[in-house]
Amino acid sequence: MTRASASRTRRGVLPGFGLSTGFTVLYLGLVVLLPLSAVVLKASTLTWAQAWEVVSSPRALASYRITFGASAIAAAVNAVFGVLVAWVLARYRFPGRTLVDALVDLPFALPTAVSGIALTAVYARNGWIGQWLEPLGVKAAFSPLGVVIALTFIGLPFVVRTVQPVLEETEVELEEAAAVLGATRGQTFLRVLLPALLPAALTGFTLAFARAIGEYGSVVFIAGNMPMSTEIAPLLIMTKLEQFDYPGATAIATVLLAASFALLLAINRLQAWTRARAGMA
Amino acid sequence: MDAVATRHAAAARAAAVPRPDFRRATADAPWVRRLLTAVALLFLAAFLLVPAAAVLWEALRGGLQLWWKAVSEPDALSAIRLTLLVAAIAVPLNTFFGVAAAWSLTRFRFRGQNLLLSLIDLPFGVSPVIAGMVTILLFGAQGILGAWCQAHGIRIAFAVPGIVLATVFVTFPFVARELIPFMQQLGTEEEEAALVMGASGWQILTRVTLPNVRWSLFYGVILCNARAMGEFGAVSVVSGHIRGLTNTIPLHVEILYNEYAFRASFAVASLLFLLALVTLVVKKTVEWKQAASRASRSAA
Amino acid sequence: MSIEIQGVSKAFGPQPVLRDVSLSLPGGELTALLGPSGCGKTTLLRILAGLEAPDAGQVRLEGEDLHGRSARERNVGLVFQHYALFRHLTVGENVAFPLRVRRRPKGEVAARVAELLELVQLGGLARRYPSQLSGGQRQRVALARALATQPKVLLLDEPFGALDARVRQELRRWLRRLHDELHVTSVFVTHDQEEAFEVSDRVVLMNAGRVEQVGTPAQVFEEPASPFVMRFLGAVNVFRGRVDGGRAYVGDLEFSAPSAGERSPAHVFVRPHELEVSLGPVPGSFAARVERVVTLGSAVRVELRAPPYGDRLEAELDPRRLHALDLKPGDEVHLSPRRVRVFAGRDAELDSLTASNL
Numbered sequence: 001m002t003r004a005s006a007s008r009t010r011r012g013v014l015p016g017f018g019l020s021t022g023f024t025v026l027y028l029g030l031v032v033l034l035p036l037s038a039v040v041l042k043a044s045t046l047t048w049a050q051a052w053e054v055v056s057s058p059r060a061l062a063s064y065r066i067t068f069g070a071s072a073i074a075a076a077v078n079a080v081f082g083v084l085v086a087w088v089l090a091r092y093r094f095p096g097r098t099l100v101d102a103l104v105d106l107p108f109a110l111p112t113a114v115s116g117i118a119l120t121a122v123y124a125r126n127g128w129i130g131q132w133l134e135p136l137g138v139k140a141a142f143s144p145l146g147v148v149i150a151l152t153f154i155g156l157p158f159v160v161r162t163v164q165p166v167l168e169e170t171e172v173e174l175e176e177a178a179a180v181l182g183a184t185r186g187q188t189f190l191r192v193l194l195p196a197l198l199p200a201a202l203t204g205f206t207l208a209f210a211r212a213i214g215e216y217g218s219v220v221f222i223a224g225n226m227p228m229s230t231e232i233a234p235l236l237i238m239t240k241l242e243q244f245d246y247p248g249a250t251a252i253a254t255v256l257l258a259a260s261f262a263l264l265l266a267i268n269r270l271q272a273w274t275r276a277r278a279g280m281a
Numbered sequence: 282m283d284a285v286a287t288r289h290a291a292a293a294r295a296a297a298v299p300r301p302d303f304r305r306a307t308a309d310a311p312w313v314r315r316l317l318t319a320v321a322l323l324f325l326a327a328f329l330l331v332p333a334a335a336v337l338w339e340a341l342r343g344g345l346q347l348w349w350k351a352v353s354e355p356d357a358l359s360a361i362r363l364t365l366l367v368a369a370i371a372v373p374l375n376t377f378f379g380v381a382a383a384w385s386l387t388r389f390r391f392r393g394q395n396l397l398l399s400l401i402d403l404p405f406g407v408s409p410v411i412a413g414m415v416t417i418l419l420f421g422a423q424g425i426l427g428a429w430c431q432a433h434g435i436r437i438a439f440a441v442p443g444i445v446l447a448t449v450f451v452t453f454p455f456v457a458r459e460l461i462p463f464m465q466q467l468g469t470e471e472e473e474a475a476l477v478m479g480a481s482g483w484q485i486l487t488r489v490t491l492p493n494v495r496w497s498l499f500y501g502v503i504l505c506n507a508r509a510m511g512e513f514g515a516v517s518v519v520s521g522h523i524r525g526l527t528n529t530i531p532l533h534v535e536i537l538y539n540e541y542a543f544r545a546s547f548a549v550a551s552l553l554f555l556l557a558l559v560t561l562v563v564k565k566t567v568e569w570k571q572a573a574s575r576a577s578r579s580a581a
Numbered sequence: 582m583s584i585e586i587q588g589v590s591k592a593f594g595p596q597p598v599l600r601d602v603s604l605s606l607p608g609g610e611l612t613a614l615l616g617p618s619g620c621g622k623t624t625l626l627r628i629l630a631g632l633e634a635p636d637a638g639q640v641r642l643e644g645e646d647l648h649g650r651s652a653r654e655r656n657v658g659l660v661f662q663h664y665a666l667f668r669h670l671t672v673g674e675n676v677a678f679p680l681r682v683r684r685r686p687k688g689e690v691a692a693r694v695a696e697l698l699e700l701v702q703l704g705g706l707a708r709r710y711p712s713q714l715s716g717g718q719r720q721r722v723a724l725a726r727a728l729a730t731q732p733k734v735l736l737l738d739e740p741f742g743a744l745d746a747r748v749r750q751e752l753r754r755w756l757r758r759l760h761d762e763l764h765v766t767s768v769f770v771t772h773d774q775e776e777a778f779e780v781s782d783r784v785v786l787m788n789a790g791r792v793e794q795v796g797t798p799a800q801v802f803e804e805p806a807s808p809f810v811m812r813f814l815g816a817v818n819v820f821r822g823r824v825d826g827g828r829a830y831v832g833d834l835e836f837s838a839p840s841a842g843e844r845s846p847a848h849v850f851v852r853p854h855e856l857e858v859s860l861g862p863v864p865g866s867f868a869a870r871v872e873r874v875v876t877l878g879s880a881v882r883v884e885l886r887a888p889p890y891g892d893r894l895e896a897e898l899d900p901r902r903l904h905a906l907d908l909k910p911g912d913e914v915h916l917s918p919r920r921v922r923v924f925a926g927r928d929a930e931l932d933s934l935t936a937s938n939l
Contacts (some may be wrong), residue, residue, distance in 0.1 A: 015482030111511025214408025
């Protein structure tokens with residue numbers, strides 16, 4: 001066998017390898033890598049000292065606080081309630097279940113601007129839900145709470161959709177075995193089912209968190225956007241761009257990108273862990 | 282013979298004592314079920330159902346005439362036109378790429394596959410504002426290619442081409458992400474069979490692969506389109522915000538909202554809401570079709 | 582711990598699965614529920630475990646009615662076909678599970694787990710995970726787990742179905758030895774006749790939701806109560822004929838049939854090893870031609886044609902006899918049934934096969 005054909009069979013026998021892979025790499029380079037490298041290039045026009053000054057300015061620090069803080073809280077809320085929703089959808093029957101199940105994906109499908117104005121309308125002082133919170137002294141819109149609400153909305157499908165298939169695939173025999181062995185439903189859930197769901201729930205949490213830190217459209221309407229309190233990092237970047245402070249914008253963007261990539265890596269690991277767990281026994 | 286059978290049946294029915302107190306070992310107590318369902322529905326209502334209802338309510342509150350007026354006035358129409366144009370460019374490009382990438386990554390084995398897969402997912406992890414920002418960094422006045430653009434009189438940043446580019450970046454992974462897992466699951470047997478029967482690469486793709494993945498492909502295209510039409514953050518950075526010229530539907534919604542024209546804003550937003558609903562319907566249909574094809578495949 | 586099942590019926594929707602089943606299983610015995618897929622044996626087992634409720638009838642354990650006792654209150658041991666081990670727990674934690682959910686003290690749990698793992702010969706594997714064990718080992722863990730709380734009844738649902746043939750054989754013998762040591766009343770579901778015979782004290786043959794026969798393996802094999810039992814327990818040649826006044830007639834052949842009564846059509850069953858092959862005619866024989874000779878290891882199967890009596894008949898010989906006869910395809914031989922079973926009456930299923938062997 002010649003060397004050329006040997007490498008061909010190692011790759012696969014179907015035609016079109018060169019064409020498809022070549023185009024893929026080219027497109028990927030042009031559309032993704034080139035623009036992202038622009039970030040690196042532009043950021044490097046700042047000296048380390050200058051970059052550090054921008055990235056650690058009080059305003060920037062405040063924006064990290066609200067961005068990462070609210071994202072973490074929203075992702076955590078979604079982790080807990082997402083498991084609950086996945087459980088109810090997978091196990092129980094109630095009128096309108098199919099409709100609700102379909103609507104869980106709405107935050108995926110709905111443009112962020114629409115979510116933004118809808119959430120603001122609902123949670124503002126005179127909104128459908130906001131009006132009930134007002135007398136309790138809870139200010140939902142135009143406060144950090146509003147940011148959390150918006151980020152909970154957009155992260156909602158992530159945990160539900162990661163946990164649901166795991167629940168549906170868990171064999172009923174495991175629960176029957178636990179019952180015959182003497183466990184109550186509560187014990188069965190805590191000792192048998194929850195451990196099986198944990199990798200999926202964590203993956204969903206991380207996905208929701210990663211999405212939340214970069215979110216812009218759903219948040220800027222309800223947040224109030226006050227610097228030092230409810231100005232999220234993406235908005236700060238946008239503001240700097242409008243002021244033509246490109247290097248400054250790039251510096252902050254680099255912080256966000258670094259966080260995003262770290263999270264993407266974590267998600268990859270978690271997904272591998274989930275697959276390994278599923279393959280056991 | 283019949284009389285005997287009837288008597289037996291009657292006796293059996295009489296002997297069949299209903300057992301209302303039996304609960305399956307894997308079923309939860311009714312109160313648990315009701316409580317958990319109630320809490321789940323409450324959560325979904327607060328964060329999902331009520332906001333969704335609010336869009337429709339606010340959009341139609343002023344009556345259908347107002348809705349129609351908001352949606353058909355010139356600036357809204359040009360926003361719709363621009364949105365459609367951007368989608369018409371971005372979606373086919375990314376579909377073409379998605380098919381090529383899926384073919385390359387699922388039908389062959391080579392080093393660096395995992396890296397490519399991760400790179401394809403990149404735009405997903407990047408904030409849309411950053412996506413818009415990179416377009417400005419490249420083509421803006423102070424951008425890397427900015428001088429070159431000005432010299433040739435090409436306006437990219439803050440103009441329609443910039444919007445297209447930013448949208449392409451953001452919606453880049455959608456078709457590929459739908460196709461790749463599905464094609465991995467399908468396996469290469471059918472394509473290899475076609476190869477052995479003498480089909481060319483193009484024939485295999487169009488006659489064997491694409492028909493098999495048509496529903497996943499369709500859903501990927503629909504998702505890509507929904508995101509292309511609905512993208513806000515990236516386009517917000519890149520657009521010049523010039524009414525009637527460089528505003529897409531989401532930007533137009535924002536403008537109306539900031540001008541306190543709430544009903545009009547929601548009216549235009551309801552168009553995107555309807556698009557989202559269509560997307561959800563397509564998703565359910567695709568899932569159903571995929572399940573059916575999987576069942577018939579295993580029965581074969 | 583004896584088990585009494587009285588008049589149990591169960592239907593899933595319109596489909597009846599158990600029809601008026603009554604059984605009495607004495608304590609300390611290993612009983613096999615044997616039958617084809619869909620005969621209701623697994624459903625009956627699950628009713629015993631409390632995972633299903635009968636539509637009618639009663640189940641009693643040592644005289645106590647189990648109706649109203651949920652699966653978790655019955656303290657039965659249940660072993661599943663696919664083990665149902667908790668994959669995120671170690672072997673030791675799996676076996677400890679039933680004790681932990683009953684909040685037994687730690688020391689007691691540890692001691693009992695060690696004892697059980699010794700019993701199933703998996704002593705050093707407490708820290709391993711199920712995914713690190715072979716199929717046979719996993720099933721033994723499942724058994725140890727089921728025995729942890731010293732249940733009064735042990736139920737096994739096709740426990741060896743997911744294992745290789747060799748492992749299956751080893752585990753069968755091992756299970757029998759274990760039962761002889763512990764004497765827990767056990768009920769064991771299988772569709773494999775050989776398995777049922779090797780392991781159990783008593784066999785319950787089930788078909789289409791009904792009990793066809795109950796007896797020791799020898800009893801059900803030597804004295805089958807119905808055509809179904811006869812056919813299920815091994816290969817058999819079926820001849821169509823008739824009975825009249827205590828005798829059965831098939832073609833030119835005549836057999837004694839004391840249990841058959843008035844004139845009616847009948848089927849005569851002959852096991853392959855009870856069909857004598859000879860080169861020349863003997864009294865009570867008929868002519869046949871050899872179609873195929875198949876060596877099955879310790880026995881030889883000869884497939885024959887004898888047009889008026891049957892197109893596909895089977896005789897079983899040992900290799901020595903085969904050598905002596907020197908049979909080849911195409912040879913003309915004579916067959917004489919040495920021992921027959923006669924069942925009177927029409928059996929639509931058998932009729933449609935018209936005396937071909939099954």
